[in-house]
Amino acid sequence: MTFLGIDLGTSGLRVLLVDGDGTPIGAIERHYNATHPHSGWSEQDPADWIAGLEAAIDEMRATYPTFADLRGIGVAGHMHGATLLDASGAVLRPCILWNDSRSYAEAAHLDASEGVRALSGNIVFPGFTAPKLEWVRKHEPEIFSKVAKVLLPAAYLNYYLTGDYVADMSDSAGTSWLDVGGRSWSPRLLEASHMRADQMPRLVEGSEAAGELRTELAARWGIAGPVTVAGGAGDNAAAACGIGALDEGQGFVSLGTSGVLLAARDGYRPAPETAVHTFCHALPGRWYQMGVMLSATDSLNWLARIAGKRPSELTGALGDTLLPPSSVRFLPYLSGERTPHNDAEIRGAFTGLSTGTTLEELTRAVLEGVAFGLRDSFDALQATDAKMESLIAIGGGSASRYWLRVIATALDIPLRLPASGEFGAALGAARLGMIAAFDGPPENVILPPEIKEEILPNQSCSVAFSDAYAAFRDAYPGLKAIQ
Template sequence: MYLGLDLGTSGLKGVVIDDNGNLMAQESAELSVSTPQSTWSEQDPLSWWQACVEVIGLLQQRLDLSKLNAIGLSGQMHGATLLDAQGNVLRPCMLWNDGRSQSQCQTLMTQCPEFVERSGNLVMPGFTAPKVQWVRENEPNIFAQISHVLLPKDYLVYRLTGVFSTDCSDAAGTLWLNPKTRQWDDVLLAATGLTQQNMPTVFEGCDVIGRLSDEVAEQLKLPVISVVAGGGDNAVGAVGMGITRPGQGLLSLGTSGVYFAVSESHKANPENTVHAFCHALPNRWHQMGVTLSAANSLSWLAKTADLSVQALLEALEHSEKTQTSVIFLPYLSGERTPHNDPYAQGQFVGLNNATTLDDMTLAVLEGVAFSLLDCQNALALAGSDVADLSLIGGGARSAFWRQLLSNVLAKRLVYRDGGEVGPGLGAARLALLGDKQQAGEEIESLIETYCQLPDVLDSHEPDVTQAGYYQKKYDLYKAFYQATAHLNQPLSELLNPT
């Protein structure tokens, strides 16, 4: 058996598969996010470890985990987890959707022009390097104590094994890695006052980096088994869905939304706000566009209406409403692709006395779809196009939303078995690959055998009769952002003077 641990923003999932890659069990534990100031987003890394212990305990109630062979991990990307020389956490982790480091981004690109060329990506507030630069400028006492900088899932690996490690896919999202060489770049590290001594060793996602420490194995009641490096959630989700070859694409509807396309080489295209990172498997890369509030937008509306997400969707489907004059801009956490605007604001446009909650729910689903169409258009300009897309993430469970996405993107969308646990399944697959690779089997043959596309549960073809409606709304969607973008930062400063 192989265990995959997926550290997300809203929770940690554990997925167990057998030696043939079949799903055996899954469990989860919730996590909370702190937003002490506007554009800030933080989590306590100790809560990740507590969630890890909880999930393994829940799985042990269902399976005999004494038969585990290896553990793999997937994690939310970009989070700055800062440790002192004793391995203690110095401050809450600044998450992927934390937007406070905008000025540091501009400074880094001005003072170190090589940043974009060597990392292949624009310096954005979501990435790790400008976050650490913010700490350097605003919390110098904390910065002076930094011994190691880890990404979220790498903190769990450290707690499990005592090893400071990372992988290419996750490390590429720090901006300190050169994706071409798949190793840390001394020039980029120096720009933020760090050296390779502050960084974990870089592995491929399926490489075994160590074993559970005796102390942790005893605490978790597990055998002393191998742990693989793992990877960033999007790349590992792609592994779970068998998206490993150039030309294949993936759509992730989690807290954030991701449009992911595999490439045979590192194809940087920062001018279109496209992320170009390493895949979680050797000799592979990918491009992706990111919208910061996908399923989160629907969760926000449900919480505001004091209803569940399921209740909102059921009411909308029961209403049989398929069009609305209401437009929603899903910029609750700012936006990356294509705007790179941490100050972008969420907006409803077109509300009136006749507007219903069903109108607002439909507008949210459309707004997220339009933000993913922005990503699709950016990837097309960067040279990536896919014939159809596999879907993963909690939002992908809704057949209504899947069909709407197919209509907006004008693509065939495929919902596959395990899509709701894609990154957890991918992490377990990496554990399986690492275990068998350690036994002497060749990695490309293992990928071909164990990283197949899962069974299709449902597929959606675009409804061409709706194309005119969506094109008009998409044009308005873009126009409303352009018309109000100049107000976003002053509005943020006026309403949040601290």
């Protein structure tokens, strides 16, 4: 028997096939684009997700014969996206993505509403789902009047797979409609943004069965037996399942499009005043907290595009030995920022430029600026008493050892690198599919990876990086932490 993990990302979709022991068999990827009709807007056509999935499945079937033995599927998806459906299940408009900041005014209004933070456990960020619907209500009233269901991206794939409107707790925790402590839709939160309970999908835990693969899909994919579709997870909760971060003291730092610092928690301890996110984990009775910066590898990709080089060329030119912080400073707020500033309008900047500034110095400044942004999240998480003695490093940016040395030194914490190439959200989603299909103990399936390398903080540079971080915090007068 085999199991499939689907990781619906911002720039592409990845499907991972694993065997009955959870060992990866093979993976296929398909890519698509987001559109940006106006400054601060970010949208995607859900039809591109389906086209990418079907193309990946076609290649998977042709490449891996054991795909025919499929018994379980789990879906992980980028969080907060608003996919609006009418009464027939048709998509009404492009999905408004997590990194879309148009609804900052609506977010501020909801955040100031009585009881919203207390029930949701979080600040209402512009990227969350509820303020997006308020924006649609104000600016696209004809579309808003037709909304029968609002689905997150992963829930939309669940709908495609099962024919049912169903979402998991971890993903739904980022909507500002969920009572995160009670793990249920909140009538008060829905009312605050002019939404109704019947517009919400049915809720399940990420490791529970959400339904079965539709008969017509199973036939087209060449699968004879029933296939259980798990509730799935938001991308970061799924990544935590992929690296075995379930308990207090376990966590990771992810260098993807966004930068994430996540800590598993042994209970529900919201601290919205810190701008830390407190969400349900993918398993019952568990939660996690994380700090999020909106432009991590996106900052490096931006510099690479301007320089006409690949990101790996920029980082490769720095060598292996950690250098003291650059005299150039970079503020990594190209798309605004969440933790701890909660500022959708803040933007990035270089300071300290001179006629002698080189591309290598700009690269170092970008890597350091992202590391200092993660340090903001690290400090905010520590303020909630989250325990972090080491972190597993994942995401595309973790391929740069130099960048990892910068981050380890800036955070003063060891970073651990998994030995296997499969340990992220797709593996976590596949593991949830395994648990849902056979209802076994999650702890027997969600295990930490073998660690191949540990990146230690460079003590000889620690004072210089600490001073540079202090200067980073003072570099732009518009910066403000939530107090």
